[in-house]
Amino acid sequence: MVPDPLADPAAFRDQVAAIVAERRIEVVIPIADPSLLALLEAPERLAPAVIPFPDLATVRGVADKRRVAEAAERCGIAVPAQVVAANRSEVEGAAGSRIAWPLVIKPVRSVAGDAGHRIKVGVRLVESARQLAAALDALPEAAYPVLLQERIYGPGVGIFLLIWRGETRAVFAHRRLREKPPAGGVSVYRESIAADPDLVRRSRALLDTFGWEGVAMVEYKLDQRTGQPYLMEINGRFWGSLQLAIDAGVDFPRLLVNLAQGGDPGPPPAYRAGVRSRWSWGDVDHLLARLRHSRAELTLPADAPSLGRVGWEVLLPWRPGDRNEVLRLSDPMPFLRETLDWFRGR
Numbered sequence: 001m002v003p004d005p006l007a008d009p010a011a012f013r014d015q016v017a018a019i020v021a022e023r024r025i026e027v028v029i030p031i032a033d034p035s036l037l038a039l040l041e042a043p044e045r046l047a048p049a050v051i052p053f054p055d056l057a058t059v060r061g062v063a064d065k066r067r068v069a070e071a072a073e074r075c076g077i078a079v080p081a082q083v084v085a086a087n088r089s090e091v092e093g094a095a096g097s098r099i100a101w102p103l104v105i106k107p108v109r110s111v112a113g114d115a116g117h118r119i120k121v122g123v124r125l126v127e128s129a130r131q132l133a134a135a136l137d138a139l140p141e142a143a144y145p146v147l148l149q150e151r152i153y154g155p156g157v158g159i160f161l162l163i164w165r166g167e168t169r170a171v172f173a174h175r176r177l178r179e180k181p182p183a184g185g186v187s188v189y190r191e192s193i194a195a196d197p198d199l200v201r202r203s204r205a206l207l208d209t210f211g212w213e214g215v216a217m218v219e220y221k222l223d224q225r226t227g228q229p230y231l232m233e234i235n236g237r238f239w240g241s242l243q244l245a246i247d248a249g250v251d252f253p254r255l256l257v258n259l260a261q262g263g264d265p266g267p268p269p270a271y272r273a274g275v276r277s278r279w280s281w282g283d284v285d286h287l288l289a290r291l292r293h294s295r296a297e298l299t300l301p302a303d304a305p306s307l308g309r310v311g312w313e314v315l316l317p318w319r320p321g322d323r324n325e326v327l328r329l330s331d332p333m334p335f336l337r338e339t340l341d342w343f344r345g346r
Contacts, residue, residue: 002015002016003015004034005032005034005035005037005038005118006034006119006120007118009037009041009118010038012035013038013041013042014045016035016039016046017045017046020046020049025049026048026261027049027051027052027260027261028046028049029052029238029256029257030053030237031237031238032237033110033111033237034111034118034120036053036059036236037056037059037060037111037118039051040053040055040056040059041056050261052214052256052257052260053214054210054211054212054214054236058210058212059236060109061210062210062212062216062234062236063109063110063234063236064108064109065106065107065108065109065233066108066145066147068206068231068233068234069082069147069231071209071210072206072231074209075205075206075209076202077203077206077231078229078230079230080149080150080151080230081149081150082099082147082148082150083098083099083148084108084147085145085146085147085148086145087145088136091105091132091136091146091148092132092136094148095126095129095132095148096129098148099148099149100150101127101128102126102151102299103125103148103149104123104148104149104150104151105123105124105132105135105139105146105148105149106123106146106147106149107122107146108145108146108147109121110122112142119142119143121139121140121143123184124139125151125184126299152221152223153221153223153224153225154221154222154223154224154225155175155176155221155222155224156179156184156187156219156220156232157173157174157175157176157193157199157219157220157222158173158176158217158218158219158220159171159172159173159196159218160172160173160174160215160216160218160239160250161200161204161207161215161216162214162252162259163212163213163214163216164214164259168204168268169255169259169265170250170268170269171195171200171250171268172195172248172250172252172271173192173196173199174190174191174193174241174244174245175190175191176189176190177189177190177276178283178286178310178313179286181286182286182298183298183299183304186240186282187240187241187279188282188283188286189276189277189279189283189313190241190244190276191244191274191275191276191277191321192245192271192272192273192274192275192276193273194273199220203218206218206234212236214256215236215237215238215252215256216234216236216237217234217235217239218231218234219231219233219234219235220232224301224303238253241277241325243277243323243325244275244277244323244325247275247277247323248271248272248273248275249269249270249271249272250269250271251269274321275323276321277322277325278322278323278324278325279325279326280325280326280327281326281338281342283314284314286310286314287310287311287314290307290311291307291311326338
């Protein structure tokens with residue numbers, strides 16, 4: 001069994017290095033933050049294999065939401081009103097006063113801790129002092145400092161870029177249709193959209209302030225009242241909805257490997273707007289959350305779709321333009337494994 005990169009990064013790195021050497025792997029692409037951080041701490045252990053990402057300091061920079069917000073403002077990108085809190089008392093002092101209810105508690109980094117042991121920390125939505133107390137009770141000390149951020153209501157939009165040797169080699173954009181949890185989280189149903197040229201330009205400028213090279217997702221929320229895009233975060237790695245980009249026409253993994261091996265894949269590929277991708281079991285989790293909890297408990301916005309509409313759309317097996325993220329007839333085993341894991345977790 002491969003060691004956990006959160007609990008034992010060094011052992012994880014050693015085992016990956018052994019596999020790379022045994023199989024003569026040329027390009028290694030870490031998918032999740034814990035594995036990316038573990039491998040970039042000692043990339044020479046994998047040599048001569050290439051990890052097509054910037055160095056550890058740069059990756060940590062784009063993962064630091066406080067630094068990203070400061071850089072975004074210099075690039076003319078709006079960010080939600082926010083306060084940095086170093087401990088629980090600072091959170092309690094700012095919540096409801098400096099940042100009005102409802103608000104969002106975000107870790108400065110989604111992976112906290114040192115190189116010996118790390119933990120993943122999620123985002124929490126809170127609407128009252130009672131909810132705040134419960135959220136802080138569940139927040140480990142290693143998660144601090146955290147951001148208290150105003151909550152922006154509106155659809156989520158992602159701008160996806162592949163930058164290599166100073167050039168933009170691929171561009172993609174999508175809009176979130178449903179998430180898990182329902183009020184905001186991981187996208188479970190999303191649609192490819194035409195990329196806004198101005199948002200692409202500003203996203204590229206933001207990444208350039210960090211000297212970024214490789215793939216990245218720059219995530220925004222569009223204010224439902226004004227249409228103003230507000231920056232949420234940068235994901236300096238491949239993202240959960242990657243299959244949608246591939247289905248729409250932008251094969252980011254193939255392009256990245258080609259560039260890492262010295263190839264030239266040509267100009268940025270065109271893609272189709274209106275392609276939708278569904279993570280089936282994530283979508284079922286979305287529906288179950290709607291069934292088990294009230295709109296108030298889920299802190300849903302007033303214009304959130306009705307439970308009946310959500311139930312119909314989730315249970316509808318297919319509609320034109322849809323793709324299933326995991327289930328593929330050419331390779332059904334990942335879906336079967338995910339299905340078994342889903343039922344075991346009930």
